[in-house]
Amino acid sequence: MQIAILLFDGFTALDAVGPYEPLEGLPDAEIVFVAEQAGPVRTHTGHLALTADRTLAEVTRPDIVVVPGGPGQTGQMDNARLLDWLRAVDATSTWTTSVCTGSLLLGAAGLLEGRRATTHWLGLDMLRTFGAEPTGERVVFDGKYVTAAGVSSGIDMALALVGRVAGDTRAQTVQLTIEYDPQPPYDAGSPQKAPKEIVEALRARTRFQQPETA
């Protein structure tokens, strides 16, 4: 089973590695990191590079597609080569998935029209631009499309996907292997739970660009 995880400049590392780790627990998982050009691809701070081992042209029929988000997502919203690739691999994928603002790229490719979906909490309204219906859920399954909320939610998404693909016992084995028994030291992980002033401060300093101006 081939699983393609997309990389682009300025992606968020945990968006990609959060799903990577549980998906490695799928039977016969062949995970490939893919980008327009092969080689190191950096996060938005430049502090970390993951290697894309394959170019888009080399990965044509993955069973599962994972699209991370991150600050660099806005710069890809009118990247025809990347959006064409998403449409092409989606035509034969078993599952097309995203984490964080990766769903905005799926939306820009026209893949979320009429579907329930999610993204980073700061970008939820943007989903409507693509004809999708934003939900407040952390992981949204709509047919073969699976979208997850911000950054860390990709772990939950991938575990749920392992369960769908390979059964509950396999998913629980993966969860125990990665000791995913989360105990956050604070309870500020969603805009409903975080102190209001922190929510407002993040809203004030973050502006998602509309696709027509990206």
Add this chain to the structure above:
Amino acid sequence: MQIAILLFDGFTALDAVGPYEPLEGLPDAEIVFVAEQAGPVRTHTGHLALTADRTLAEVTRPDIVVVPGGPGQTGQMDNARLLDWLRAVDATSTWTTSVCTGSLLLGAAGLLEGRRATTHWLGLDMLRTFGAEPTGERVVFDGKYVTAAGVSSGIDMALALVGRVAGDTRAQTVQLTIEYDPQPPYDAGSPQKAPKEIVEALRARTRFQQPETA
């Protein structure tokens, strides 16, 4: 503030990237990925490489050291260059930290003698070999030494560390930014919670090598 994240062949990606993401939220964070040789360093399946931008020799006084674990940890237990580097950077670090079996490397370097510590649940007994006292906690602070349990626990560890270093508001801001409001689809993340047959199956197929035979 310089934060050095160690890489070695066969490390577990989420052990390193789980802490990376929250630690990027520290003020003036300069995160450097470091390994014996600069260049791509692969996980144990070979499916993913992270780039080490610096060699051990180039990183001499990080404020925070993060040591991930993974299947490749056993092969490093008698790597004198790596253990010497751990001892050298620990001499001036503000915080020396680990995720998963990374604490066994700290132990092998002699840094956990007489300290409370943790590691992946399958490796807890090994900590005694190094004079450390294993605990069942997910994140253990003992002076400047911070050890975390298996794989995904590095996110909890790093959030707690951001709180200690930069205050609760900063840590909560980071938590909301990465939308860390975990909702695992199963409740099998610890040996106390997972179905007994899954725990036993993992115990049966995993044998941590004693350091003298590693």
